[in-house]
Amino acid sequence: MSNFHFIPGGVTAAQGFTANGVCAGVKAATSAAIDKTKKADAPAVIPNGKRDLALIACDKPCTAAAIFTKNLVKSDTIYVTQKHLENGTAQAVIVNSGNANACNPDGYEKAEAMAKLAADALGIDENNVLVASTGVIGQPLPLAPIESGVNALKDILSKEGGTNAAEAIMTTDTVKKEWAVQTVIGGKTVTIGGIAKGSGMIHINMGTTLSFVTTDAAISAGMLKAALMEAADVSYNMVSVDGDTSTNDTLAILASGYAGNAEITEKNEDYDIFLEALTAAFQAVAKKLAADGEGATKLLICKVSGAKDDKAAKTVAKSVICSSLVKAAMFGADANCGRILCAVGYSGADVDDVKKIDVAYKSAAGEILVCQNGCGLAFDEAKAEQILLENEIEIIITLGDGAAAAEAYGCDLTYDYVKINGDYRT
Amino acid sequence: MSNFHFIPGGVTAAQGFTANGVCAGVKAATSAAIDKTKKADAPAVIPNGKRDLALIACDKPCTAAAIFTKNLVKSDTIYVTQKHLENGTAQAVIVNSGNANACNPDGYEKAEAMAKLAADALGIDENNVLVASTGVIGQPLPLAPIESGVNALKDILSKEGGTNAAEAIMTTDTVKKEWAVQTVIGGKTVTIGGIAKGSGMIHINMGTTLSFVTTDAAISAGMLKAALMEAADVSYNMVSVDGDTSTNDTLAILASGYAGNAEITEKNEDYDIFLEALTAAFQAVAKKLAADGEGATKLLICKVSGAKDDKAAKTVAKSVICSSLVKAAMFGADANCGRILCAVGYSGADVDDVKKIDVAYKSAAGEILVCQNGCGLAFDEAKAEQILLENEIEIIITLGDGAAAAEAYGCDLTYDYVKINGDYRT
Numbered sequence: 001m002s003n004f005h006f007i008p009g010g011v012t013a014a015q016g017f018t019a020n021g022v023c024a025g026v027k028a029a030t031s032a033a034i035d036k037t038k039k040a041d042a043p044a045v046i047p048n049g050k051r052d053l054a055l056i057a058c059d060k061p062c063t064a065a066a067i068f069t070k071n072l073v074k075s076d077t078i079y080v081t082q083k084h085l086e087n088g089t090a091q092a093v094i095v096n097s098g099n100a101n102a103c104n105p106d107g108y109e110k111a112e113a114m115a116k117l118a119a120d121a122l123g124i125d126e127n128n129v130l131v132a133s134t135g136v137i138g139q140p141l142p143l144a145p146i147e148s149g150v151n152a153l154k155d156i157l158s159k160e161g162g163t164n165a166a167e168a169i170m171t172t173d174t175v176k177k178e179w180a181v182q183t184v185i186g187g188k189t190v191t192i193g194g195i196a197k198g199s200g201m202i203h204i205n206m207g208t209t210l211s212f213v214t215t216d217a218a219i220s221a222g223m224l225k226a227a228l229m230e231a232a233d234v235s236y237n238m239v240s241v242d243g244d245t246s247t248n249d250t251l252a253i254l255a256s257g258y259a260g261n262a263e264i265t266e267k268n269e270d271y272d273i274f275l276e277a278l279t280a281a282f283q284a285v286a287k288k289l290a291a292d293g294e295g296a297t298k299l300l301i302c303k304v305s306g307a308k309d310d311k312a313a314k315t316v317a318k319s320v321i322c323s324s325l326v327k328a329a330m331f332g333a334d335a336n337c338g339r340i341l342c343a344v345g346y347s348g349a350d351v352d353d354v355k356k357i358d359v360a361y362k363s364a365a366g367e368i369l370v371c372q373n374g375c376g377l378a379f380d381e382a383k384a385e386q387i388l389l390e391n392e393i394e395i396i397i398t399l400g401d402g403a404a405a406a407e408a409y410g411c412d413l414t415y416d417y418v419k420i421n422g423d424y425r426t
Numbered sequence: 427m428s429n430f431h432f433i434p435g436g437v438t439a440a441q442g443f444t445a446n447g448v449c450a451g452v453k454a455a456t457s458a459a460i461d462k463t464k465k466a467d468a469p470a471v472i473p474n475g476k477r478d479l480a481l482i483a484c485d486k487p488c489t490a491a492a493i494f495t496k497n498l499v500k501s502d503t504i505y506v507t508q509k510h511l512e513n514g515t516a517q518a519v520i521v522n523s524g525n526a527n528a529c530n531p532d533g534y535e536k537a538e539a540m541a542k543l544a545a546d547a548l549g550i551d552e553n554n555v556l557v558a559s560t561g562v563i564g565q566p567l568p569l570a571p572i573e574s575g576v577n578a579l580k581d582i583l584s585k586e587g588g589t590n591a592a593e594a595i596m597t598t599d600t601v602k603k604e605w606a607v608q609t610v611i612g613g614k615t616v617t618i619g620g621i622a623k624g625s626g627m628i629h630i631n632m633g634t635t636l637s638f639v640t641t642d643a644a645i646s647a648g649m650l651k652a653a654l655m656e657a658a659d660v661s662y663n664m665v666s667v668d669g670d671t672s673t674n675d676t677l678a679i680l681a682s683g684y685a686g687n688a689e690i691t692e693k694n695e696d697y698d699i700f701l702e703a704l705t706a707a708f709q710a711v712a713k714k715l716a717a718d719g720e721g722a723t724k725l726l727i728c729k730v731s732g733a734k735d736d737k738a739a740k741t742v743a744k745s746v747i748c749s750s751l752v753k754a755a756m757f758g759a760d761a762n763c764g765r766i767l768c769a770v771g772y773s774g775a776d777v778d779d780v781k782k783i784d785v786a787y788k789s790a791a792g793e794i795l796v797c798q799n800g801c802g803l804a805f806d807e808a809k810a811e812q813i814l815l816e817n818e819i820e821i822i823i824t825l826g827d828g829a830a831a832a833e834a835y836g837c838d839l840t841y842d843y844v845k846i847n848g849d850y851r852t
Contacts, residue, residue: 072780073771105801137762138796138801138803325670338529342672345673375530376530378459421750421755422754
């Protein structure tokens, strides 16, 4: 039986944390710099605009950890956040959408300036402020809206503001992602909550998209990092929307310790309980990120079993979920088993015998076997179509090589993906 | 100065070869088996239908070689062709479109039966017949249309029929691909010609799509194979349409020796002249395959220079050309340098310093630098758009690490790609 349960709330669910998000006009200022025909708004908080600046804060310094994109080209926000995490503590996170602050000559200075603005507003050490940005790459980050935004935010930080923070980090996301779970560690109730943004440029082999997690567990920075990596490995690292990895991916966690449990400083039973809840939450987020992939109409879950080892299972699941042809076929509700077999075959995974592969599709409308022993089956096309018209599809692959299993999360490839990315910047 | 020049013609341009293509009804029979509401045509050649069966023949056995898909899941046609090439000779090629004969329990027997039908019709050894198929995977191959098609083809093989053969191997291709080059080896005129099909499922790390090449050069099977691999490495292996590799990819070459040159049996000057012509032809085909990628409106050529070594140059070029985000941005004529830098950064290539990367776009409408020293530049958006509205775009990346260079070929990602692949089978 699982020890945790989901509860309402997000990044402010855990004790000690407040947050909020406002429309500071970062995106408008960036677009105006690209397209001179557009007029920049004066740097002031816009009451009804799309929120683009979030501030998350704790009332005391927390233990903290983060993992980042593996892209060689990194936003300078990542270097600043890495530096501020060297001592394993943090107290606040400042995040903007609308501009990635990547590939800019003055990116580092501006990321540091963002941290200082937040630190000054909160009256805390700037080395305890983590920084993240998301949006267009290669455009100078406008600091004026961030300054006015931070000044507005410092007065409205609250428990209720977490949901505004979730909105503020969205780019092409269509729904905000926030979550919270509770579990019990050593008799104490521990809460973990978070917000995430995703949509495009989501791919395996990355830290994550932007995700900020808070908890009131007492846990060392080292154990936070370990749990973050373990949980991400079977969640964020198994999601792909388009095979592109971003320059800005950041998954950060802050732990206030207010739950009062004995501090977790090693991989003991308490660690396992914490990890179980964190993993379940991250997997739920992974599905949300995939389902809200740019232009997506369907969540695809590829479940591989019977693999020789974990690596083979993961490699196959990722290859299928990343195939443009599989993704387009799922959009069209076309039960093409050839696409699936193909993607298994070129995955590079250690698969003993392709003549042992079975493939089935499953959804709320039923399940249908379309391939057995590596060969296409004659199947009921009408039933298959009905299954594939649902908005959550499982692609079930059985390899017959061993006992390892893995799941990967993705989405269909649609007209709207092309439309969204055909003109992203302005 | 180059020794070769392009001439009109295709797979029958070289001395000794004839070919033709007919509509045998393979696709119609396959679709009818999937969708019972469709009625299969009686197995007879359909005068005005889309050609789907090609036969290429020489009037004597040739030296021959082929390279194949690296997908673990292979069409049985590949195993039969590999077996028939064991002795390094071949005299004919039979190819159908409309059904890939892959992932079928009786695939091997049917591929052998295809070879035998062609051998019997031509009165040659069935071990000298190569077999290839392309089309839907996991559906039984209907042999009846192939039998009636072969019988019709044997009487109409001709020099002029090469272009019908080019048509017959097309699937979602919108234009047929045929080419011929001539060069001079040891004072003798040598002709090389070929046909190819591409469109979807084209990706790096593969043999190729379906391509059949004939030449009247005198060259050993071993040197043919060596030249095929060297030429493919900088052409077919540098094309990507959608990142998927097919189960059926085959690039085969037959050499009749009628040109009368001293047989090429080692990597000497004659080999180099032959390779030069073959490489130029394959690179021209690679561009045609990319430009006619499924749904493509634009040919993208990514030119990387200043790389540390060949591997780094190729890895970067391939990563950029494969990025869904780059491809969608090019469709939308959006001069987003962030997409390019991102794809360089996650390519896994050995790049010393991302702060040395320059990026420019070039087309018939001009050239524009959009990124210098790893940072986005302010540039003339109107001019950039004009450049990107052309149908052949060069993405020029300079790394500043060394002297190695590479080119990769791809296309934009469009609404039509999604449409074509949303319902491929019927």
